[in-house]
Amino acid sequence: xxxxxxxxxxxxxxxxxxxxxxxxxxxxxxxxxxxxxxxxxxxxxxxxxxxxxxxxxxxxxxxxxxxxxxxxxxxxxxxxxxxxxxxxxxxxxxxxxxxxxxxxxxxxxxxxxxxxxxxxxxxxxxxxxxxxxxxxxxxxxxxxxxxxxxxxxxxxxxxxxxxxxxxxxxxxxxxxxxxxxxxxxxxxxxxxxxxxxxxxxxxxxxxxxxxxxxxxxxxxxxxxxxxxxxxxxxxxxxxxxxxxxxxxxxxxxxxxxxxxxxxxxx
Numbered sequence: 001x002x003x004x005x006x007x008x009x010x011x012x013x014x015x016x017x018x019x020x021x022x023x024x025x026x027x028x029x030x031x032x033x034x035x036x037x038x039x040x041x042x043x044x045x046x047x048x049x050x051x052x053x054x055x056x057x058x059x060x061x062x063x064x065x066x067x068x069x070x071x072x073x074x075x076x077x078x079x080x081x082x083x084x085x086x087x088x089x090x091x092x093x094x095x096x097x098x099x100x101x102x103x104x105x106x107x108x109x110x111x112x113x114x115x116x117x118x119x120x121x122x123x124x125x126x127x128x129x130x131x132x133x134x135x136x137x138x139x140x141x142x143x144x145x146x147x148x149x150x151x152x153x154x155x156x157x158x159x160x161x162x163x164x165x166x167x168x169x170x171x172x173x174x175x176x177x178x179x180x181x182x183x184x185x186x187x188x189x190x191x192x193x194x195x196x197x198x199x200x201x202x203x204x205x206x207x208x209x210x211x212x213x214x215x216x217x218x219x220x221x222x223x224x225x226x227x228x229x230x231x232x233x234x235x236x237x238x239x240x241x242x243x244x245x246x247x248x249x250x251x252x253x254x255x256x257x258x259x260x261x262x263x264x265x266x
Contacts, residue, residue: 008213016179019111026092046115059134067148078145089189102129105144121176180214218248
């Protein structure tokens with residue numbers, strides 16, 4: 001396993017720099033690629049934001065500046081035409097193409113905002129990722145996939161309702177994402193697309209990466225075990241299920257894992 005992934009697993013969640021981590025994860029699939037130009041572009045975005053937003057204090061003003069710089073000036077927007085292209089979840093290719101998925105674009109928005117000391121978090125919405133700008137006082141939600149457009153409460157409720165039969169409870173579960181969860185979501189997008197196109201080994205590699213830097217991700221352990229068992233690697237599948245059992249507290253999920261482990265030893 002790549003040393004960079006192991007190192008990411010040793011950093012406290014709040015100390016993770018999302019852009020650096022996402023570039024490091026992308027770099028594993030681009031051996032020999034110099035990451036300096038990509039880091040320099042992110043620095044250029046931060047510099048431009050600092051120049052234009054020197055007096056930006058309110059979440060509304062900061063949100064508008066993020067949309068102006070990242071969306072209008074640098075041209076980052078969601079890839080509607082080839083949404084399932086794996087490049088959309090690879091930050092190197094996202095920067096090359098100025099196109100990406102909601103989660104990869106959200107990483108850029110959150111990362112550059114935080115580098116300026118602004119409060120910013122990725123917001124986990126069913127089937128989507130948005131960005132929350134500002135703390136407790138009148139925060140603003142923006143959609144990086146739509147070049148940073150502001151999402152008002154009514155639009156947010158409508159977005160959640162589209163993914164849920166009962167909008168009200170779902171809205172209550174919209175929450176900010178820890179840094180590791182954002183990075184896991186990024187690689188999860190790659191893994192599901194790889195498996196959907198028959199690249200099971202590639203998907204397994206991605207789940208191995210997730211469980212290395214985010215060992216508390218029970219979802220990733222389950223899919224890693226599933227693919228290991230499909231590959232007839234019973235000892236590996238058993239180890240992954242045991243690891244999942246150590247981090248999972250949901251009774252129904254634990255019972256499912258225990259039953260699977262029991263079946264493997266029968």
